[in-house]
Amino acid sequence: MPRGQFPDWLRKRLQIQIHMEKYKVTFYPDNKTVEVEKGKTILSAAISTGVYINSSCGGDGVCGRCKVILRSGQVISQPAGRITLEERKRGVYLACLATIHSDLEVEVPAESRIDLEKLSPQDLDLRLKGIYSDSEDVESAVSVLGEEIFVHSPLATKLYLELPLPDLEDKISDLERLYRQIRRIQDIPIMQTGLANIRRLGELFRSADWKITVTLGKRNGTTEIVLVEPGDTSHKNFGLCFDIGTTTIAGQLVDLNSKRVLGTKATYNKQASFGSDIITRIIYAQEQDGLEKLHHAVIDGMNQMIQELIQEHKIDLNDVNCILCAGNTTMVHLLLRVEPTYIRRAPYVPTANFVPTIRAAEAGIKINPRGLLSCVPGVSSYVGGDVSAGVLSCGLSDLEDLGILIDIGTNGEIVLGNRDFLISASASAGPAFEGSGVSCGMRASRGAIQRLKITPGDFKVSYNTIGETKPLGICGCGYIDIIAQMLRVGLLDKNGKINLIKHPRIRDSADGREFIVAFKNECAISADIVISEDDIENIKRSKAAIYSAASSLVKHMNLDFAEIKKIFIAGGFGSYLDIDNAINIGLLPDLERSRFIFVGNSSLAGARQILLSYEAMKKADEIARKITYFELSVEPGYMDEYIAALFFPHTDLNRFPSIKI
């Protein structure tokens, strides 16, 4: 019998025994009851029931914000300086330090509850109106390379261990015993453990009968023992990856053991109420409480999305151990509540491009309080980790031939290169392709018109919505189709103005002339879905910014689009993109259609790869160091390129030889 291992029959019996050692914990005033294993903390029990207790320090017993009152039952708690003698007499404990040793009745006082819960449902409704919209299910991001390329080694791993009992022969300490057992399974030379965990070990090992699950986190080159739990929870190990965009936040819940994506959601970034572009937000951050508000706007959105994801998939928040974020540099600063001011001041230096792995709780993200948060490394102030993640997921940095990644977002990011070099540029494209700033725009979610055809002559419209439901609005790829079709059938001039044609679908409104895409009787909303001349102007500016950034970058490298063999198109504007139509409106260069690869939200796909593999993280790190940045704003030819691109498809028609409009 190998040391420390039991025969199966005994193990099963012992597990049954462990399962039997469960206690009921009831929280008041919520009156919620949960059954948990002996030895868990009150905080962890609270998280399992969905009772939200403050925990700024992530369960280290330092901040003293998780005070609860024990009404009945037995707990074992380490002493904490945060509790006064008077409080101790009243039965106040820190939820993160008190472990459960009998059925309990616990009262959670109002001051220990997290802020979001303090809002009344009415307040919440109000906050969630308009841009404060609920998150919606969206298509999962595809990964071009497939998930198999990187070795499976997620940011947080769980190991179930049955530690050999100490005796007079084998009397190394509890912590060393833990290390020794871990090293029998994995070759991890350097390990760290926080004091808070060490304090728990002695009691926890013995009450759990030496059967524990340890969560190991990859933290800045070393491996940390993030969490030690009683019993076997190793089959429940979940993580989240996020793409934090200026306009849209997309998140995904991943089973870290099976690598399976359980759910994908997207929501508008609530920061939009403080300005639609990053510069306005950076300026806003300097106002009183500005940084705080921006920070909360983003974490509120993320926390809410996490809540929805774990509830829908019936997952205990305690089992969500890590989160990986890709975002542009400003978004990452705001997520971490780091002053973004210097990003917009010459010489445009961010506070950090390579952010160390921290506790998610430090950033205000509610997962397991000891869970980790990591950000994909960025390149510069205006090319962030979302780009590194995108490059990683489409494999641009390994190509032999030239490739280009075009990310169609509010900040349109372009990366040109191959395995020898990578150069990036960023264009302020605006949020139109993400469905913001256009009259009937919406995210690429259920009910969005995403494909459309107009028949010439009678202008009959046939369309297709995501989820095949009645239409609610138009998403980015829907707009691309509509404009391309309107140009084709002669409804639009090349400047984007609607021709004066007498037709029931064409009418004049306050926003200029508009074309009715869907009449209200066929819609899920009580109004016609239209595209106005202002909308077209917005889309035209967005597409011009992206095309001209790409062409300026290509020109800067003394290259020609024709030399580029692979064009990766990224962006969360739809689950499909009609390449022909995108070329017809001049968003993409006119090249052989077979060279285009639509990769969807490549940033989210890259973030997921990094979440699942430490090797991918190292690769992203390497990519971020390799990418150079080309500043378009000081490039004299860029403005000229931009104005030339403000036309359908382009002022220089020779660049679009295959288009006959």
Place this chain on the structure above:
Amino acid sequence: MAVELMLEKWPGKVGELTLGATEQEGGSRSGVIKLGGQTTLPFLFPEGKIPYKPRLAFEIWDIAPLDWPQDLSQVYAHVFADPYLWAEKCVREYKAEILCIKLQGAHPDFGNKTPEQEAELIRGLLKRVDLPLVILGCGDRDKDNLVLPACSEAAKGERCLVGSAAQDNYKTLTAAVLADGHNIIAESPIDINIAKQLNILISDSGLPLERIVINPTIGALGYGLEYAYSIMERARLSALSGDKMVALPFICLVGQEAWRAKEARVGSQETSIIWEALTATALIQAGADLLVMRHPQAVEKVSNYIDNLWG
């Protein structure tokens, strides 16, 4: 040793445009004037064909121009009240070849004349003088969209040059000009791309390219002349390189810009005249085909300059 000139051979050619229609062509002008047709840069005769000289047009108004400086207005003060007399003065005294009538009086802030009144004026003018006519609107977009079609109709068949069409307002004027057989001025704000875009839009609406003249928008000497110069030069180089969409003649509103210059308003009379003349000659070097001017002495100087270079 003889110096051998390096000659450039351009593949492109500037479009040729005809201004005015004679009786045989259904109009009533005594002759026609042609613009454009170059296959090389200005005055580089050994390199290519330059079939027509740059032309000068006299600018007249339908109302008395109150803001013209003294040095300028004293020349025309006695005919300000009567556009017909003003036109005849230019023809008789200064041997004008082309007249440019600016319908400033239609502007809501400067008289607010009706489309009918302006159409009547054009009809009368065509009877009193037999030169090719350039008709300029007042600059108020909505009003011009009413006045210019009326004037276009009044001058039907005379092959006038009517303007200006802009990127966000070209459809009405293009339709009128197309119907009545005129040429159009396509105005862009010192931007080669917008100039080209507007030409594409107008030709997409059915008006052939050889009936479009580019107004690139200019600045006077000391007031951004070099910006206009470089835009015109770039456009002409593209044209000669084969880009048909910018291969069109230029019209430059020289008088309007030069007489806004501080030097022209407060300087000596000689300075003012030279200011207008120098602005014009510089633009001719950039490729201007038709220059709308104000002071007869400036016109005379520029005219001599052209003749001297034409050799």
